[in-house]
Amino acid sequence: MTAASPLRRDGGRVGWIPRIQYIPRDSPLHRANPIAKLGLLVGATVTVFLLDRTWELLLALGVLLALFPAARLRWWDFRAGSRFFITFSLMLMLLHAFFVHEGAVAWEARAGPIHVLVTWGGLELGLHMVARFLVVVLGSFLFVATTEPNALAHALMGAGVPYRAGFALVLALRLMPLLRSEAGAVREAQAARGLAVDRPGPAAAMRSVRSTFMPMLVASLSRVDSLVISMEGRAFGRHPTRTFLREVPWRAGDATILLLGVVLPVLALAARWMF
């Protein structure tokens, strides 16, 4: 018998879609203030869209990849997502290689009416787009993997985000695994009553969605109802502000990280203008 499960308790998550989540480790990046890291992520993302030379993007990708071991993250940590990253990057590369015809011909083939042409310009643009995609996606992945969501919410509230909005993030983080588990339980109950949700195909998916909507809606509303009682019973929303026991520290290194998030796009802009 095999170890694979046709219906998974996590709501039938497809295995190769990356599950981006916090990976607890002891590293300088993990200890850095979430606001500073968020600032750097935003700055770095803007920067990669300002860079128009492929070697610059490849350099940025190299620096980013070097941060993974510095954050004590291993290849094994993203095994679930690696298929997605590789498949999408390959698709991006192939699309550009076969459909962008710029510069000298790198490879050509003819078979009857079919003419396949790959140019050096197409290959370079493909590499450019792949590098940009990987910097943005892996950068976000690194941020999420090194930032405890609860600390992010508290850091945002500490930085002045209204606490009602900050707790919306905390509640989402609290409820997501519960709702995912409930969706899994509903699918299992459907299969146990003979609904062929465990067979592949759009028809099975439609059947499952049709029968899942109502129990999930009721379960969600019931849970929200209980949470409102629990939160209102503890004076949530009674005052415009609140105090916080938890403090997310801001260290000297955090200022450097945030500054880097500002400096990088400025440098990229300057480089575009000067060269």
Place this chain on the structure above:
Amino acid sequence: MEGKVLLDGSELVHGRRPGEVALVQQDPDSHLCTLTVQDEVAFGPENLCLPPEEVRTRMGAALGAVGARHLLGRSTAELSGGERQRVAIASMLAMEPRALVLDEPTANLDAPARAEVLKVLRELPGRLGSPVVVAEHRLDVLAGSASEIVALDGGAVTWRGGPKDLEGQAEGLSMAGVRVPGRRDMLGLDRTKAVPGDAVLRVTGLVAGYGEREVLRGADVEVRAGELVALVGPNGGGKTTLLRCVLGLVQPWDGRVELAGQDAAGRPTSELARRAGLVFQSPDHQLFAPTVREELEFGPRNLGMLDMAARGRIDALAREYRIDGLLDVHPFRLSHGQKRRVNVASVQSSGPSIIMLDEPFIGQDIRNVRGINARLQAAKATGAGVLVVSHDLEALSAMADRAVELVDGKTVEVDDVAGLEDIARGWGVEE
């Protein structure tokens, strides 16, 4: 709404002071709104804008009152059921309420977790100096330490008295759906004589788990036609995993599952559902149709069995489960007890040879437990096998023909079903 609620002689005004009367709900998962124990217990005092030092003092006192100071650095996701409920109670105590109200605080817990919470509840009034009100179907151990017991039925107070007055009132309370401690004779759970036939379910050497975690380590269970078998054990022992393996919801790593003599390996759940029915824990997760009638037809329709015989069986089940007057009602408009009856009937409507039930008595008063038991005993008489997983050992000891204990993924046949409650003492915490 009419009438007044008085607290210490003065009328309670809603919203005047949050947390004046603190409510702890049945399901701690629906109560906890943050991700760590510290954030959860500090949540209320922080909302009151108390200075951090005062928040810290209240947090320490509240966690101390429920014996949970050691949980302070933990994430709420990694707590056990009993720990979660204790943290939920502490989170309300941190508001320094003048009264604490708990709605079936042990309904979702297994025996050790229940004992853990009951111990806290027994000690709380003395520690707090505030009244504690517990709404419960089961009086059990708590009755001994309650200063007053009030029975409600049909929206009115039907009896009130002290624990010492219980004995003379056992029959009346039992009729009102209350389970009186130590009065198993009042449960009214009849057991028809089993005439076991061939095995409808045979599980042999079952090994299964999730990821790298092994949950079942060679479990053996056999249920024959015409008998009701109880599957008992502490939380995490593998009971639910075993039921899920039978229906192919979890693929076993090793071992064999036979349904009515046929190997279940490699068959999809939707096919195994012809022979095995499973009633899941939460009533709401297994209601899919817009009316009760369509809910009862859901299984037979999916299995291509909705013929005249199935329709006749559905009409008979509706009468037996007293839901024949509700056939055109949306299932989500029903009460908790009615939903549970629809769950069981809708699994039986496909005519499975083995009916499995996972914690069917949670949140049910004894009248509903009696009703479900009566139908299961009737199903036995028609040749079905029944396998029940429940932490309600008192009820199981009265209704089961045999029992199997599942601890750490291994099964042991229980010698004396009548003494089922005694085996919980081996699971860690004594009630």
